[in-house]
Amino acid sequence: MAGQDGGDLKTARLWRDAALRARKLRGSLGQLALSAADPLQAPDAPQLVLPATVGDIEVLNLGNNGLEEVPEGLAAALGSLRVLVLRRNRLARLPPAVAQLGRHLTELDVSHNRLAALGAEAVGALRELRKLNLSHNQLPALPAQLGALAHLEELDVSFNRLARLPDSVSCLCRLRALDADHNQLTAFPRPLLQLAALEELDVSSNRLRGLPEGIGALRALKTLWLSGAQLGTLPSGFCELASLESLMLDNNALQALPAQFSRLQRLKTLNLSSNLLEEFPAALLPLAGLEELYLSRNQLTSVPALISGLGRLLTLWLDNNRIRYLPDSIVELTGLEELALQGNQIAVLPDNFGQLSRVGLWKIKDNPLIQPPYEVCMKGIPYIAAYQKELAHSQPAVQPRLKLLLLGHKAAGKTSLRHCLMEDGVGRSPGRGDPGEGCHPSPPPASKGIEVTSWTADAARGLRFVVYDLAGDERYEVIQPFFLSPGALYVLVVNLAAYEPGRFLSTVGSFLRRVGARVPHAVVCIVGTHADLCGERELEEKCLDIHRQIALQEKHDAEGLSRLARVVDEALTRDFELRSASPHAAYYGVSDRNLQRRKAHFQFLLHHRLQILSPVLPVSCRDPRLVRRLRDRLLSVAEHREIFPNLHRVLPRSWQVLEELHFQPPQAQRLWLSWWDSARLGLQAGLTEDRLQSALSYLHESGKLLYFEDSPALKEHVFHNLTRLIDILNVFFQRDASLLLHKLLLGTEGEGEGDGSVAVGLPSPSQDMLRATQLHHYVEGFLLHGLLPAHAIRLLLKPHVQAQQDLQLLLELLEKMGLCYCLNKPKGKPPNGATAWYKFPCYVQNEVPHAEAWINGTNLAGQSFVAEQLQIEYSFPFTFPPGLFARYSVQINSHVVHRSDGKFQIFAYRGKVPVVVSYRPAKGVLQPDTLSIASHASLPNIWTAWQAITPLVEELNALLQEWPGLHYAVHILCSKCLKRGSPNPHAFPGELLSQPRPEGVAEIICPRNGSERVNVALVYPPTPTVISPCSKKNVGEKHRNQ
Ligand SMILES: Nc1nc2c(ncn2[C@@H]2O[C@H](COP(=O)(O)OP(=O)(O)OP(=O)(O)O)[C@@H](O)[C@H]2O)c(=O)[nH]1
């Protein structure tokens, strides 16, 4: 299906390659496998002991035994041996026993050893050999005697250090398969041209730089691997390889194919990915038998209509090119099962695209899609089919509307700018009002918090914005991210009068990083206000400085990411086994799969940078001309079809009806709708459930409502009544004591008796006094500790919630949003009669949580702890998501008991096991923000500590999925270092959390303190976590077709 697991194309390709390669040396005879680790075979000693009755054995597997020599007497005992497997040992030379067995041996596997040379005699003795595997050794050369193995049919010498092959190879006239990939060959080995029987040849990852014209002599060749061979062209003789069925030419520098390429009529699989093709090679079009064609990562700009001639095509990968449109005829490829188009410039899919109904693997993200809309395309072919059908049958409606977000530091001038832009309406005649006079005479009232308004910017062109004014005060940080969505125009507002270069990070840089972390591809324009208070020169200098520092920050971040990506690349060049044997190296023990994911994530981050429009636009609320100029500029940005496809979509009529229905009574009055309510409206509009999803995503992106499709907790709601929702949120985040008190007092007016909330039944004056004092306490407790009882919340929200039931729903919503949690709710049940107290973690001030059992690594006397420490540390080198700690505090509540919250720390228990969650804000560039989750237990009980922290780790991973553009690293801190109280404990890669414990390894060396050994149980959890903490599931891929 569309978003298959391991969604990344590259990973999929690697798996495919691995599968294709796994066809080597298979035996099917009666077998004996011996292992030194097997206590039945060798109860005391680590050496192998041969059973007495080995005389008849034909197949002997001694693989994976760490052998440096083979057992004595082997050759004498094994009179009938035909297949000997010695892979994954530590042999530095071919054991003499092998030569002695040479008379009978037909298969020999000595791969994954340490062979640095092959004894000429030993090789010469293996005259009956049919299969020989020497791969993954350190061989710099092969002996000439190899040519004497006249029966040899399969030879694998891949992953060695061969600079050439001996001439005698040309004598291997029965050789059918040769793997010589991943060596240091500097040219195509000429002796191979004599091998007329050769059917499979792999010479990938060598620096061949070219192929001999005579390569066509390999007439029997069916499978040829030439990946990563530094080929710039193919000789015309190549086209004589008439038997070729599979050809891998990926990762070369080909700009074209020879014209006669079409003579390769038997070709079924062709991989031309990662080359320099600018045009779709016409020579491919007559290859009617092609089933798999890979053209990923080239520079193609179009696909010819004649592609429909490739009628047998099952797989077509065209991702990461520069293709702008697809030919209509592509829909004739009805057999297609895989179609990858991501990372192109495709805006419109051909009509009848839904005909490609067999496509299961579908990749389309990262295209500026307009028709069908992005949301629909991401969902898969059946959705596209339904959409196209609908469009064909209904009258389309155009509704240009764009979500515009104003963000920036407190008092930057966002609200004033909004007022000016909106008031400096279209009706105003140009030239009116001189600069000094001001278009907005009355200053806007004190910040009301976040606000959302509609703005018809150009009635004639029907251009409308939904403007989100995100208050700059940091108390709104927890809720702001909910409003950042893809497809919007971000306006970052800076007060130029107050700006100075030293304030770049706090007024510009940090905002850009946050937006980038949440919406990686967002379009941002920078507006400088207060231009009236700056001299002309000053204005110019400040705008230039902002511009320069943005470029510097961007360069710094991109370089940092590239460096990190290179470390992953380096780790990938090493074998997994080698990585697992070096605890001091980066990515120690991390699986190839996890490394590939990590790499894909870095590539995603590097390719999805913010689109920052330059230059900085100066404006003053006192100068209508500047305001007008800014408005025109915003309109012209919005008009950009490629940047804001939302504004140029032709929408199905039903989508428009759906929108209208949401804003009609009675539902218009409701605070939010359940997904089912919305679905009912959808049905009225003629939209079935499956298509409703696309319509809601569109309404979310264009700012009309909020619908958090990716949040498991919130996706059941549709927030259409934005003003009321935001009013409610603002109530909790205004953080103004007198305002809160006022609201509470107002709320109590007319409050009936028996309400149970405040003193009941007292005479009026003293009752008032008591009530006021009580309310005062509530306000104090709220602002200091974030604590409020449910009935006080009800008073605060009086105008918005009437019934008790509404309050309950609202509190649940706040909990789902991660804004507060109920302190005394028995699990699963609403509090019974007792007052429910709510805690808003973002309000917790300096309160230090008391630590009974947990005293941070040492006990009170300062001696080392007896228990073992487990600590998972997340670090955030570029930016820490605003509000993350507070929201995480709420998110973990269902997992813990007896918690005690501090501003930066939470102590709690998972059952009886203590856990501590700590946030450490950054100190300069050298010490980034970190969030860590820790627990402890004695070594035999360490699984209890893992059980305590694993759900918290998974909860954090889930929360971090909301930040697809965020870079962070996860590490498992070394328990030994922690126990010792080391200030700088060694950090093992967090990827290990999602990997099974390595078999047969009991301890790992901690490089920080010489050769100290750490039990594996302190590094790997007993059961791996579901997803690797460091990689995003389907990065940037919002919708899954499940
Ligand atoms: N001289 C001058 N004053 C301005 C200009 N823009 C805004 N101001 C003043 O700057 C102050 C802050 O402006 P606001 O619009 O409230 O700022 P804000 O960005 O909305 O602030 P928050 O909502 O707190 O984040 C107000 O007193 C405005 O009158 C301008 O261009 N020139």
Ligand SMILES: [Mg+2]
């Ligand atoms: Mg404001």
